[in-house]
Amino acid sequence: MKARTGLVQLLPAFVAVLISGCGGPTSGRGFTLPEGDVDRGKTAFLNLKCYSCHRVSGEELPAPDETTRKAVLLGGTTPRIQTYGELVTSIINPSHKLAQGFVSEPATDQQAAEGEPQPKSPMVNNNDVMTVSQLIDLVKFLQSHYELEPYDPTLYQPY
């Protein structure tokens, strides 16, 4: 009985999350990408030098940049697969969500020259050089390297 009361109390919070996620001019609703290509995505990853800061699980890539303090791993097992909306956002708007440990990175020379406001990601902004096709293929390439981690469901005792 107690568990049920808890759920009822949580209901308004659930509804609020659903509503805020559905509407508004900045919501991701209606966003779809055409089908990308994994091999072309890898080529784009190399051409845009993403490997200078990233390792990709299960891929042989050129050595990361010497000046990179800590390469960020992309792909691998995850409890929740990254949607392409999340990947596109990470690529074209890297500062939307800053990984722990990277927030206080000083601006790169390129970012300083562009006068980007703080706080921001140390990730290079490729928006003026990357084609839309490259972006679509990059997302396909990265998604092919995420694997859903099996998890043990919580077993509830019968009443």
Ligand code: HEC
């Ligand atoms: C100068 C270093 C640098 C370069 C170059 C770079 N990134 Fe990143 N990237 C980062 C850092 C640091 C993060 C961690 C999140 C943050 O703080 O921005 C990140 C985060 C990401 C994420 C989100 C990862 C997650 O688990 O949330 C994706 C996806 C990504 N980068 C893709 C790319 C792609 C594709 C390229 C090439 C077009 C690229 N990055 C180039 C530094 C870089």
